[in-house]
Amino acid sequence: MAWRFVLFLFLSSLSATIAQPAQPATVGHHHRTVxxxxxxxxxxxxxxxxxxxxxxxxxxxxxxxxxxxxxxxxxxxxxxxxxxxxxxxxxxxxxxxxxxxxxxxxxxxxxxxxxxxxxxxxxxxxxxxxxxxxxxxxxxxxxxxxxxxxxxxxxxxxxxxxxxxxxxxxxxxxxxxVNTSMDQMIEMFKEKGFTIEEMVALTGGGHTIGFSHCNQFSNRIFNYGSPSGVDPTLNPVFANRLKQICANYQANPTQAAFNDPMTPGTFDNMYFQNLRKGLGLLGTDQALMNDPRTKPIVNTFAANQSAFFDTFAQAMVKTxxxxxxxxxxxxxxxxxxxxx
Ligand code: HEM
Structure with missing residues (x-):
């Protein structure tokens, strides 16, 4: 399949018991976490x-x-x-x-x-x-x-x-x-009962594996409103790779890149280490490194995989x-x- 080839190219190029009573209370469309x-x-x-x-x-x-x-x-x-x-x-x-x-x-x-x-x-x-x-x-x-x-x-x-x-x-x-602001993201997760730390862990857990289609990040590499035309928070080598991978994305919308370019098939804390180097694929990923509410959490998870795993596991149980x-x-x- 074409995307497998693209992914291959990309890779090779970058070397408790919670039992509580009551039915869920419903608020609008949002089922609260009871x-x-x-x-x-x-x-x-x-x-x-x-x-x-x-x-x-x-x-x-x-x-x-x-x-x-x-x-x-x-x-x-x-x-x-x-x-x-x-x-x-x-x-x-x-x-x-x-x-x-x-x-x-x-x-x-x-x-x-x-x-x-x-x-x-x-x-x-x-x-x-x-x-x-x-x-x-x-x-x-x-x-x-x-x-x-x-x-x-x-x-x-x-x-x-x-x-x-x-x-x-x-x-x-x-x-x-990918266009959601950090304020909105934090609010969305809070509505469902998650802390900012859990939001960061969940997003990092989700995006340490899998891939995203080029149209989800093309605005960061083509015609971005900066002198280079590329989002300045992106690592330039990474940006060039992405441009190659996505060169044809409008004609071929199946083109995609790994969410975690370093260890794409492994669930680990590499996503957080990537963010520190400008290797966050989606705008919302890289934004976690640029917001004072989330940056210290990214740094902690980048340095300490078991802290990330603990928070992720707890947040998944909650989810x-x-x-x-x-x-x-x-x-x-x-x-x-x-x-x-
Ligand atoms: C917080 C904001 C989030 C945003 C804006 C977001 C956005 C996205 C986008 C745009 C993609 C690419 C979809 C595509 O092009 O096919 C994606 C992929 C993915 N997301 Fe998220 N996501 C978020 C959080 C999460 C969370 C919390 C999880 C799970 C715990 C998660 C799990 C995944 C996975 C596993 C993939 C890869 C899917 C695949 O390879 O088939 N995401 N996400």
Whole structure:
């Protein structure tokens, strides 16, 4: 595939238990983080094979398709930020409803994330039909994939139900774009219950793997409003590489670059070390180095991988509890892409 070649070129050229009562309180479209009761052993009796099925499927999929981990981590994040972790991102549009996944920002979600969930769901439905939710599958698959590419392990609480609503119109305002200001980004994360430190850890964790299409950073390398035409916060050698990679991006919109040019397939703290050298790919990445509220956190994580891993793991547990539905507020879907 063309992008694999581009990525190859690029690489070679750069040498606890959280159980709380109550249903989620809803404020507008935002489900506040008051998690209902979930447990670690939710499927112990009803689907004892669940863990093993996820483990085997994820392992095989990531081994054959190394883009799966990043695809799934982004899918999980985009699901949880919009109407909570309820697998609403997996629902297909119908003639009468444009679903979340068809909102602009979600059109670039990579297929491997959807695919790994479908594979797990198919296997789980054979072993224990109508028991395991798509939302739980996505949460556990993400955790396993992060671990498989080198990231930290964390416990995932279970018992989420799948949501009954998936609307493209619910997305806006809940997911940052590359044009979102730092004030807005901090506010968005705060709304969901995250500290600035957790925001930095989550973003660094997300962007230490995977890739971004050229149109997401082309304004930094072509016709930027500076004498060189390039964003001055970008490392110049890196900027030149990106120009080569993206030379044709308008004709070929699949062109993409690694989010972490140094160790693109490994979950580590290299993203933060990169930011210190002007190797942040997206404008919002590099901005973390240029804001006094986030810069000290970047420096800490760049120097101390375990501090980053601890904060990331804790923030992922928190993410997995955003807007969770239980009981009659949701269902266990038979197919992840359709309501029952
Ligand atoms: C805070 C603001 C954030 C912004 C503005 C942002 C923006 C983006 C953009 C524009 C892309 C490239 C999409 C494409 O061109 O295909 C991307 C990729 C990605 N993002 Fe983020 N993101 C943010 C935070 C996060 C967080 C918190 C996570 C997860 C914890 C995350 C996980 C990912 C992953 C894994 C990819 C690579 C996807 C792949 O390779 O398939 N992002 N992000």
């Amino acid at each position: 998690p209902p009761r979930l447990t670690l052993n939710y499927y112990a009796k009803t689907c004892p094979q669940f863990d093993q099925i996820v483990e085997d499927t994820v392992y095989n999929k990531q081994s054959t398709n190394p883009t799966t981990a990043a695809a799934t981590l982004r899918l999980f994040f985009h699901d949880c930020m919009v109407d909570g972790c309820d697998a609403s991102i997996l629902i297909s549009s119908t003639p009468t409803n444009t679903a979340e996944r068809d909102q602009d920002i979600n059109l670039s979600l990579a297929g491997d994330g959807f695919d790994v969930v479908t594979r797990i769901k198919n296997a789980v439905e054979l072993a224990c039909p109508n028991v395991v939710s798509c939302a739980d599958i996505l949460s556990v698959a993400t955790r396993n994939l992060v671990k498989q590419v080198g990231g930290p392990f964390y416990q995932v609480q279970l018992g989420r139900k799948d949501g009954l609503v998936s609307m493209a119109s619910h997305v806006e305002g809940n997911l940052a774009t 997995s509890l955003v807007g969770v539905k239980t009981g009659k507020h949701g269902q266990v879907r038979v197919r992840c892409d359709r309501f029952n």
